[in-house]
Amino acid sequence: MIVNPISNGIVLDHITAGNAMKIYNYLKLDELDCQVAIIKNCPSSKMGKKDILKINEIIDLNFDILGYLDPGITVNFIEDGKIINRLHLELPAQVKDIIKCKNPRCITSIEQELPHIFRLTDKDNSVYRCIYCDSKAK
Amino acid sequence: MRSLIDINDLTKEEIDELINKAEDIIANPEKYSQKCKGKKLATLFFEPSTRTRLSFEAAMYELGGNVLGFSESASSSSAKGESVADTAVTVSCYADIIAMRHPKEGAPLVASMKASIPVINAGDGGHNHPTQTLTDLLTIKREKGSLDNFCIGFCGDLKFGRTVHSLINALTRYKNIKIYLISPSELVIPEYIKDEVLDRYNIEYHETTDLESVMPELDILYMTRVQRERFFNEADYIRLKDSYVLTPNKLTSAKKDLAIMHPLPRVNEISTAIDDDPRACYFKQVLNGKYIRMALILKLLEVE
Structure with missing residues (x-):
């Protein structure tokens, strides 16, 4: 199967196999007018198999969402067919409005305007806790 | 400007410094009796409390300061639906420091993010009580x-x-x-x-x-x-x-x-x-x- 290289845009590589559609939806890539390729289950020497997303345009990406959803992702920025920048993502220290706090005792349960903010409290086990009530993200 | 929301906001050295200061106050109360003259503490208690509220109020009076506030949410604008953040901004216009108790976890943190004066968490539900x-x-x-x-x-x-x-x-x-x-x-x-x-x-x-x-x-x-x-x-x-x-x-x-x-x-x-x-x-x-x-x-x- 051949998907043409892109000359200007972003390639999200090393996506855990099966995660591409989730990331596509979270990043709202369906709202873009440009070409987007979702490549699933590519052979990978490191990962066995992986997913790849190719976006044929440089867009603003929310690295916090990406890092939270799949911290192993590599983001390649392509210009004139060449990689001009490469980022290796990791779990963000804090995420805003990605996870919702479900604790009925939390202030966010009665004040709808408040942003739902979670902080990484245990990197080894990927544990995020609500900054208001310390509830663990589920 | 510092607030105290969680005991972990303080280092061990700061805790030791507070304990030493408290012991000095116990030994020499007259030395501190006018230290907060002209300052006001707002006690915002959205939930009933005897000890904590009276303790904060007694503390401020013994430092020569004054106290204003409410002791139940029914007598505040939260009964009309005002947010914690708006209450904090409003009270910042009247007082120099806030002590807040609230039944919802994280409410004092929300207040401290918006207030222009220090906020002390006086208990937020079953969460923190530093x-x-x-x-x-x-x-x-x-x-x-x-x-x-x-x-x-x-x-x-x-x-x-x-x-x-x-x-x-x-x-x-x-x-x-x-x-x-x-x-x-x-x-x-x-x-x-x-x-x-x-x-x-x-x-x-x-x-x-x-x-x-x-x-x-x-x-x-x-x-x-x-x-x-x-x-x-x-x-x-x-x-x-x-x-x-x-x-x-x-x-x-x-x-x-x-x-x-x-x-x-x-x-x-x-x-x-x-x-x-x-x-x-x-x-x-x-x-x-x-x-x-x-x-x-x-x-x-x-x-x-």
Whole structure:
């Protein structure tokens, strides 16, 4: 199967196999007018198999969402067919409005305007806790 | 500008500095009697409290300052639907420092993010109560002479008991502390306190349901109340409320210099027959609470 290289845009590589559609939806890539390729289950020497997303345009990406959803992702920025920048993502220290706090005792349960903010409290086990009530993200 | 929302907002050095300041206030109260002249403390209590609110108010009066505020949400604009953030911004226009109690966890943090004056968390639901922890630390220091080298038993509701969680957190900074966690199986300490606090900091701890078996080992016994307001189900509260009641009989095997602490209010978990026992420290704890809050107000207002 051949998907043409892109000359200007972003390639999200090393996506855990099966995660591409989730990331596509979270990043709202369906709202873009440009070409987007979702490549699933590519052979990978490191990962066995992986997913790849190719976006044929440089867009603003929310690295916090990406890092939270799949911290192993590599983001390649392509210009004139060449990689001009490469980022290796990791779990963000804090995420805003990605996870919702479900604790009925939390202030966010009665004040709808408040942003739902979670902080990484245990990197080894990927544990995020609500900054208001310390509830663990589920 | 600093606020105090969680005991972990303070370093060990800052806690020690507050304890030293409180002890200096106890020794020389006249030296501090006008330190906050012209300053105002706003006590915003969205939930009932006797000790904490009066303690904050007494602390500010003894520093020569003034107090304004409310003691239940019904008499504030929150009854009209005002947000915590808006209340904090509004009160910042009238006062120099806020002490806030709120039934929802995280409300004082929200206030501190918007207020232009320091905010002290005076209790947010079952979550944090840092000034109670400072009170407990000052009491331990005054009763035992040090915050290192002792065996403490926490007894009662260890699941919802925020004072217990917060004190355990603070004790991780001190040396050679041994902890007994004594509770019915339904009210054991949450897993995350074990994983992220006790295990992480290598604190020696043991869980048991039997208070009397560990009594001889304890230097401090920290009793707690089974809190009706933390239960969604009244039947569970009724079933568990009398799990541990401390009576003179149970103290026969206890050390002569045991310190019995309780954050109060108590219901029936410490028999009134123990009040006259010299080992009972819970009313001294109340008094210590005023002094440590005086020290904290001075620190947050940056008054030398």
